[in-house]
Amino acid sequence: MNRILGTLKQPWVVAPLVGLLVLGGWTIWRGSSDGGTTEQGTEQVIEAELASMSESFSGEGTAEYLQSEDLSFNASGTLTEVNVGAGDAVAEGDVLAVMSSPELEAAVARAEATLASAEASLADDTAAGESDAQLTADLASVSTAMQSLEAAEEELAATAITAPFDGTVAVVDLEVGDQLGSSGTSGVALSGSGTDSGVAAGGVGSSEGNTSLGVVAGADSSDSASDSPQLRVVTPGEFTVEVGLDAEEVAAVAVGAEVEVSLSSGSSDAGFGGGGFPGGGPPANGGSAGAPGARDLAGGANDSTDDDSGAPAARDDAETVTGVVSAVAEVADTSSGVATYPVTVEFRSDSGDFNDGATVLVEFTTGDPLEVVQVPVFAVSTDSGTSTVTVRTEAGDEVREVVTGESSGMMVEVAEGLEPGELVVVTRAGAPGGGGGSDQAQQGGGAGEAGQ
Structure with a gap:
């Protein structure tokens, strides 16, 4: 017996025995830890967290x-009024600029004369008792003359540009005295304080412009008439x-x-x-x-x-x-x-x-920005309409009925039955050897792990 005890006391025998005891103890402890492996699969403990379900x-x-509307004259004439500057606030209907057009004024005068003549003919023929056919023709002439006058007056009215809505003038590319062609473009070189960037310092309500508008006063010498509108309201x-x-x-x-x-x-x-x-x-x-x-x-x-x-x-x-x-x-x-x-x-x-x-x-x-209790969807088991989770407590594991709410990605809200910070036990099927699912399941206890 003493010989056996003496042999066991030798270092080359004691060290392996201690190693075997430590290994066995670690194996037993690992089987009951948060990341252990059971007969059913890999077991993991996840903390219920309080977070928003929004994405x-x-x-x-x-x-x-x-x-934003670009405004330009569409007739020939001379610019007689420019009532706004870049950066000025305007109300719908405000007159921004006016041009004179002798040609359009003459057209209105001719249309008025034509209408007066047609109406006179109708009156004379009516008084003379002319035939119905003649009176019908006279009425047609009056109608045509009235339409021509309306068209001429509309064209003449276009010699004034008005604000289409309440806003701010962002571009003014006109000066009094400009000779405008039939397309509304200027027939003379324009001058002004515009810059290459189209931005001038100042504030809304001043002719110097507003930096947040990119307003332009006048025209840069490098700009052509077609590069920008004559007026822009934004x-x-x-x-x-x-x-x-x-x-x-x-x-x-x-x-x-x-x-x-x-x-x-x-x-x-x-x-x-x-x-x-x-x-x-x-x-x-x-x-x-x-x-x-x-x-x-x-x-x-x-x-x-x-x-x-x-x-x-x-x-x-x-x-x-x-x-x-x-x-x-x-x-x-x-x-x-x-x-x-x-x-x-x-x-x-x-x-x-x-x-x-x-x-x-x-x-x-x-989704709802309010914070709610949530766990990964695979932590919840549902059978016959009843949802449960396994909660780890000091007294042991407890199967608890819960009420779930909205889900977002791989997370689900627990509306009733679980408090933030409580530990939920999740058992997931592992790969042969017990290690296939463990590493994947331990990816942080949130939506990231649920996606594995």
Whole structure:
């Protein structure tokens, strides 16, 4: 016996025995731990979390003024009045500019004389008792003369340009004394204080312009008469933008929904100065088509994304405003090569960060923004309409009936029966050997693990 005990005390015997005891103890402990493996599969304990079930997605587009109208004379004559300057606020119907046209005035005089003659003939023939056929012909002549006079008066009325809606004058490319051709273009070189960028300093209500409007006073010497309208009226601070969403995203968007609008990091000094969102999809790499005369007034050029992922991002030096979805297309636009559904958003900003032609980022949020208790969907078992979860407590595991609510991705709301922070036991079938499912199941206890 002593010989046996002495042999067991040798180091080369003791060390292996200690190792076997430690290994056996670890194996027993691992079988009952949070990440253990049972006969049914891999067991994991997940904490019920309090979070929002909402989801967000975004799209880029080019901002336009909600209302913008170019105005020009369409007759020959001499400009006699220019009543506004770039940046001035106007009301619908205000007279902005007036021209004199002897040709149109003469046309009205001739039409009036023709009508008077026709009416006199009708009166004479009626008094003379002429035939019904003659009187019918006289009446036709009067009617024709009246129509000619109305047309001449309408053309003469066009010698005054009026504001089509309440807004601000963004462009004035006229001066008193200009000789206008029949197309409304100036027959003389215009002069003024316009710049290549089309932007002048100042504020709304002054003839110097407003930086958020891109207003132009006069014409730059390098501009031709067809480069800009004679007058342009816009709605300052009121914008619209169209973004393209895929089928899954657009299904979650409705007219009237509120969104967040911010200046995109892809917006630079050379913004697209024209309309809409070409092709119904965002510009490649978050960029925008360049056009002379348009300027992003929120700052200098920026990288198109906030990181190397290529995803568009909001600029951190401009405000974020709330917009409203005003239209959702039911038919996809495939002109860009990818099927997207145009969604129109209207928003307002008086900060000067946004301008016509700026690239903006629109973020949509769907679902309830309130925080609720939620667990991965695979943590809930449902049998005959009854949903349960296994909760780990100090007293042991407990099967508890719960009431579930909305789901988002691989997460489901637990409306009743579970508190935030409680531990839910999940058993998932593992691969042969017991290790196939363990690593996958332990991906963070949230939506990420549920997707495995």
